[in-house]
Amino acid sequence: MKRRMGEDDIAALSALVEAASHEDGHRALGEHKWLDLVQGGREGFAGFVASEATGRRRVIGYAQLSRGLDSWALEYVVHPRWRDEARLRSDLVAAALEEVGRQGGGHVHLWVPKPGPDDDAVAESAGLRRGRDLYQMRRRLPVDGAQASVATRPFRVGEDEAAWLEVNNRAFRGHPEQGSWTLAQLADRESQPWFDPAGFLLHEEGGALAAFCWTKVQDDDHDGGEVGEIYVIAVNPDFQGRGLGRELVLAGLEHLAGLGLDKAMLYVDRDNTEARALYRSLGFVDDHVDRAYTGDIAARSRRTEAARS
Ligand SMILES: CC(C)(COP(=O)(O)OP(=O)(O)OC[C@H]1O[C@@H](n2cnc3c(N)ncnc32)[C@H](O)[C@@H]1OP(=O)(O)O)[C@@H](O)C(=O)NCCC(=O)NCCS
Incomplete structure (x- = not known):
């Protein structure tokens, strides 16, 4: 040991x-x-x-x-x-x-x-x-005929941390890995070579952080190429059920396709029926399970x- x-x-x-x-x-x-x-x-x-x-x-x-x-x-x-x-x-x-x-x-x-x-x-x-x-789900890029219709902006390092932590921890309350992030954990990710604020998209309404989609580009274990991941996505509980989740996934996928990537993947709990329904309706299919x-x-x-x- x-x-x-x-x-x-x-x-x-x-x-x-x-x-x-x-x-x-x-x-x-x-x-x-x-x-x-x-x-x-x-x-x-x-x-x-x-x-x-x-x-x-x-x-x-x-x-x-x-x-x-x-x-x-x-x-x-x-x-x-x-x-x-x-x-x-x-x-x-x-x-x-x-x-x-x-x-x-x-x-x-x-x-x-x-x-x-x-x-x-x-x-x-x-x-x-x-x-x-935990399911890994995948789909090809780009998404034909569907475009995000809400505005997003890139995450600003040094400014957006507190608001993001608040929304993330509320949206994922009770989640064993995502529900109690600290500033130190976020800073650790910000310091990783893959971190790119341009792919960390925030949507604001009336000055509040309403939703975010954090994407990540990584090596694809399937074929040695690159794959775009929807790394963390959530809608502020005060803004859920109004279509923002769908819009933010689309915004993330558009960003990834814009980088020239031709496939996307994400991880989702089997029990997260809302999120799985959303991803399926956007063309994602189950790839494999982590248990x-x-x-x-x-x-x-x-x-x-x-x-x-
Ligand atoms: C999952 C989440 C991002 C969805 O965002 P949202 O803005 O509430 O969802 P939307 O209003 O865009 O709904 C999109 C689709 O989600 C599904 N959905 C949303 N709420 C649902 C519910 N209560 N029951 C079943 N399906 C639901 C539907 O498929 C819906 O499609 P429709 O428009 O055809 O009805 C949001 O609930 C959230 O932040 N959850 C906590 C964090 C989380 O689980 N993130 C995903 C981790 S993989």
Whole structure:
């Protein structure tokens, strides 16, 4: 278990993530988790690296744990040649859950992209239940015959943060990852190489931030080209149900098409029926599912630890 990764670890883990991403046709570790790994030092971060027992001792599996405001997130990556070794996944998950217990226990989300029966079995044997399903949806660009009819302007760094945080946190209230953003989290995204205020569109009415659509251009794991993502979109609750969500998605897609991109994607909770209906009506189709398994891990007492050592 490591709290901070050295350069060699990061190189070995990049190779593992790349091999897994290539095999699966999607990125293995989510953006938040990859940043935690590379930047290091985040409270509650722990990485678990599994290597070959003999020979070159290549890295064949990895699990990453990070502590959120009120829960833990866990994800694992297994090298394509080691996928038949069910024990490897189980051991990685068990090691991470033990660490959660040592750190006082709590609610855990284990995220698995394109989950299969093996993942269901690993989660079940670790005492976790099936929870949220997150859909990745996609569509081609441009959107023929539909144009946004509301005005938007780019986000202004250093000016718009407070209003954006207020609207974002209200619109996503109760959402486990998006509902309680801080200024530090927003500043972190603003400092990323992909951040482009021109693709972070705000719509104002009567001086209030009524809705926003934050887009992002990234490498497409499907074909090595680029894809435009509707990264975060929300309508201020005071302005919902008036067609603004639809207009802001269209504005975001127009921006992405204007950059010359020919496809767009986004992530949405299976339970977010309003948003899924909206995206479907705009021509998005389901691509694949990322699944969360959840459970509550008890704190491990010092006595348990002593008995085991
Ligand atoms: C999802 C969201 C952006 C929609 O914005 P909105 O301005 O309220 O939605 P619109 O008025 O543009 O409605 C567009 C479509 O959404 C769907 N929709 C909106 N409200 C709905 C409801 N209560 N029930 C079912 N469908 C609904 C409909 O398909 C509607 O199409 P229609 O015009 O044919 O009826 C907004 O509800 C929101 O900010 N939610 C919280 C944040 C969020 O979930 N963001 C998306 C994360 S992926």
